[in-house]
Amino acid sequence: MGANSTTDRPSVERASLGSPAVSVRGLTKRFGSVRAVDDLSFEVHPGVVTGFLGPNGAGKSTTLRIVLGLVAPTEGSATVLGMPYRSLPEPTKTVGAVLETQSFNPLRSGRNHLRVLARASGIPERRVDEVLELVGLEAAARRNAGTYSLGMRQRLGLGAALLGDPRILILDEPANGLDPQGIRWLRDLVRGFAAEGNAVLVSSHVLAEMAQLADEAIVISRGRLVRQAPLSKLTSDSRELVVVTPEAGRLAAALHERGLGVETKEDGELHVSGADAARVGMIAFETRVPVLGLAEKESSLEDAFLELTEEDAR
Amino acid sequence: MRNQIASEFRKLATTRSIYAMLAGLIVVVGLGVVATTTDAEPGSLLAPLEHQLFLNVSLTIAPLFGLLLGLRSFTDEFRYGSIVPTLLVNPVRRQILGAKLVATAGGGVALSLAAVAISFTVGVPILVLKGIDVTWSTGELAATVALLVAATVLWTSIGVGLGLAVKHQVAAIAGTLVWLLAVEGILSGVIPNVAMYFPGAAGFAVVGINSTELLTPVFGALLLGAYALVAVATGAVLMHRRDIA
Numbered sequence: 250m251g252a253n254s255t256t257d258r259p260s261v262e263r264a265s266l267g268s269p270a271v272s273v274r275g276l277t278k279r280f281g282s283v284r285a286v287d288d289l290s291f292e293v294h295p296g297v298v299t300g301f302l303g304p305n306g307a308g309k310s311t312t313l314r315i316v317l318g319l320v321a322p323t324e325g326s327a328t329v330l331g332m333p334y335r336s337l338p339e340p341t342k343t344v345g346a347v348l349e350t351q352s353f354n355p356l357r358s359g360r361n362h363l364r365v366l367a368r369a370s371g372i373p374e375r376r377v378d379e380v381l382e383l384v385g386l387e388a389a390a391r392r393n394a395g396t397y398s399l400g401m402r403q404r405l406g407l408g409a410a411l412l413g414d415p416r417i418l419i420l421d422e423p424a425n426g427l428d429p430q431g432i433r434w435l436r437d438l439v440r441g442f443a444a445e446g447n448a449v450l451v452s453s454h455v456l457a458e459m460a461q462l463a464d465e466a467i468v469i470s471r472g473r474l475v476r477q478a479p480l481s482k483l484t485s486d487s488r489e490l491v492v493v494t495p496e497a498g499r500l501a502a503a504l505h506e507r508g509l510g511v512e513t514k515e516d517g518e519l520h521v522s523g524a525d526a527a528r529v530g531m532i533a534f535e536t537r538v539p540v541l542g543l544a545e546k547e548s549s550l551e552d553a554f555l556e557l558t559e560e561d562a563r
Numbered sequence: 564m565r566n567q568i569a570s571e572f573r574k575l576a577t578t579r580s581i582y583a584m585l586a587g588l589i590v591v592v593g594l595g596v597v598a599t600t601t602d603a604e605p606g607s608l609l610a611p612l613e614h615q616l617f618l619n620v621s622l623t624i625a626p627l628f629g630l631l632l633g634l635r636s637f638t639d640e641f642r643y644g645s646i647v648p649t650l651l652v653n654p655v656r657r658q659i660l661g662a663k664l665v666a667t668a669g670g671g672v673a674l675s676l677a678a679v680a681i682s683f684t685v686g687v688p689i690l691v692l693k694g695i696d697v698t699w700s701t702g703e704l705a706a707t708v709a710l711l712v713a714a715t716v717l718w719t720s721i722g723v724g725l726g727l728a729v730k731h732q733v734a735a736i737a738g739t740l741v742w743l744l745a746v747e748g749i750l751s752g753v754i755p756n757v758a759m760y761f762p763g764a765a766g767f768a769v770v771g772i773n774s775t776e777l778l779t780p781v782f783g784a785l786l787l788g789a790y791a792l793v794a795v796a797t798g799a800v801l802m803h804r805r806d807i808a
Contacts, residue, residue, distance in 0.1 A: 311808070318654045319647065319807040335654040346651055352644040354578055361577035362645075369570035369652045409648050 268331045270295050270417045270448030271316055275325035278311050278472075285311040287472035288325070293450045293465075295416070298443045300463030300480060301452035304558055308472035309452040310348070313421050316450075317346055329417065341370040341413030347406040348421045355395025359386055359405050362394055366409055376412060384408040385434075399426030407438070418442055420451040424458050436462050456554050470558040483554075490529055492519040493542035503536040504529065520546075567658050571666035580635065581670060588628050588674060589681050595620030596685040600693075608690060612699035613707045617686045621678035622711055622770040627743075628678075629671040629715035633722020634739060636663045637798070638732035646807060656802050660727065664795065667719040675715040679708055707771070710780050714769040717787045721762065724794025728801050762790045 271293035278286040286308045293299045303309050314320040316327040318334035329337060329344055337343050353362045363377045381390045384404040389397065394405060403426055410418060418439065424432050439462060443449050453459055459466070459480065466483050468475040476483065494500050497517045504511045509529075510522040521529055526543055533540045575581050596617040600608065607616055640646040649659060690697050722739075729735040743763045751758035758764060759777060768783025777783065 314806075314808060317651060319650060321804070321806060337654070340654055341652050344651075348647050348651075349644060352647045354574075354639060354643045354645050356578040356580065357574075358577070361573075362648075365570050365573050365577060366648055366652050368573050369567050369649070371566045 269293060271327070271329055271419075271450055272331070273312065273316065273325070273327045276312065276315060276322050276327055277324040278308075278315060278320065279323045284472050286315070286322075289469065289472065289474055290325075291467050291474060291477050293417075293448050295448040296443060296446050297465050298439055298449040298451065298463045299465040299467060300459045301450055301467050301469070302456060302459065302554060303452075303454065303469040303475075305454050307454075307469050307558070309454075309469065310421055311472075312469070313346070313348065313419055313450070313452060317344070317348070317419065319348075339370070339413070341366075341372065341415065343413075343415055344417045344419060345410030345413060345415035346419040346421075347403070347410050347423055349406075351402065352406060353394045353402075356393055358391050359394045359397065359401075359408075360390035362405065363408055363412060367412055370413060372412055376414075380408045380411050383411060400428060400431050403427055403431070403435075407435075415447075417448045418450070420449070422453055422455075423451060424453065424455060432458060468554065468557050475557045483557075488522070489546050490521040490524070490526055491542070491544045491546050492521055492529060492533070492540060493517065494519065494533070494538055494540050496538045500533055500536060500538045500540075503532055503538070507532060564658050564661065567653055567662035568665050570652075571659075571662040572669065575666055575670055580639075581632070584628055584632065585674065585677055588624060588678055592620050592624055592678050592681050593685050595624065596682050597689070600686055600689045605693075608693065608695050611703070612683070612687070612697065613704040615686060615690075618679075618682055618707070619772055621675070621682045622707075622714075622772055623767075625675040625678035625711060626714045626718045626766055626770070628674050629667075630718040630722045630739065631736065632670045632674065633667045633719035633724075634726045634735050635732070636667050636719075636723050637726040638730065638735050641730045642732045650807060657799060660723070660795070660799055660802060663723050664720055667723055668716045671715040671719040672712055675708075675712045679711065710784070711770055713784055714766055714787065717769070717784070717791045718766060720791040721787075721794045724791065724796070724798040727798030728794070760786060762787065765790065 269292040273292070274290050276286050276289040277284065289308070289312060301309055301313070311320060312327075315322050316329065316334065326333070334340065334344070353359075357365070360377060360381060363380060364374065366372075367374065367377050378387075381387050384407050386401060386404050386408060389401060394402070397405065403423060407420075407423070410420075420439070423435055427435060436458070439449050439451065443464075451459075451462065463480050465477070466480045467477045468483070492500065494517070497513055497519055501511045501513050501519055504519070504521055504524075509524050512520040514520060524532075526545055530540065530543060599617040599620060603616055610616075612618070637646075640649060650656065653659060687697060725739060726732075726735050729738065747758060747761050747763040750761070751764065764777060765783045765786040768777040769780050769787055771777075771780050778786065
């Protein structure tokens, strides 16, 4: 990846990634009587893309803003490499973040937007041009940012995040406004960034894109942690078998006796969780129940996600 | 801190706003000078340069533009959301405030000097054309310009503080202008003994316009400085606590 190829990085900074890249402990944020974030704890580790999932209004953005020192927590703490963001000696060289699409003066050119930010953190001008090339904005660099399309604005935001050649990327809904080509570009960028040993925390409510992007998943709902697990485990845990049998009642009882999760559907189908097809087939055989169909249904990430967050809402 | 100051100066230099303000200032002051000199009673034009009536245009307009520059400093960032990257790059909020005070002060110096320059560029030839012998006292002229610069810079600080406290650009600008152009004027008729200590009156006192009804320039500057301090302190306290959401 070009993202890290040019700037020298002292070994001290590399060593410091022994601790979690981001650590959130007992985090609570109240806005009036609303608990936007409720006793939330999780960690983000280097070398991994961590997806931060939850429906709109679950508290993702608030959490990220607390991590970045923009919002003060009511209780608990959020640290970056063991330090509060506001105490980081060189924030841009540690964390790059994209929070929202419109975060620039529309009457300033994209290049000047980056030059202003680079100047504030003592980053040399040539890095601005490198980053513009990296995010594919060279051609539009001298145009006022107000004329940019949504996708170009996202690229400009990413450019700002990458200016300091950071070790950690924090992206809030970065795929918003990107076309399919842009999403693939983003995915390659993020995956490459993590593969170099950096940490990525990326939030989304559009889960389809997470399937190919994230390794770890943190699922929150109503400000609370619902699940932190490898993304693959999240989907496999929600795997179900669909069994078609004329004697649904008997088979359901037998499966239930053996501790499996069974749900009887209206048309006589059984949805079984907690076992593979061979085990269910054997149980049916032992119970002397004919099986007319036995299929594995791998639920999509979207289903797993809805299941998790709906459970919480009940 | 030095990086942040440089960044704030770069912010000023990289949008059209400051150039538009300079251009607007030049047009307004230029026209104002033409109007005051052509309408003036011939006798009043005989005064030395530092006491020429046409200079009052600069002395009124430049501080007002300085105030607007200050008001826009933070409210632009809140309005466009650029406060987020600004604070991500430098999360030490008092440094952002300090850097903006320095940068807008620089802008204020430029605005006031430009106003004076255009006043003389337009005014002096008109005097000469009218056959008036142009005189001046360098010391008094320098003092007038210095007081104008001081007033404008103090107004930029008031603007920065108020903008930071209010956040909303239209509310901040409209509120300030309504106060200065309407409320203060009305109150000065009702309670003149109190109104002479209001910010607008203090500002006029610094530049010595209608000095008989006003405080001395030095006292005016101290009072205006106190207002600036209160505005900046209010903004600083609010900014330190504020959630940027």
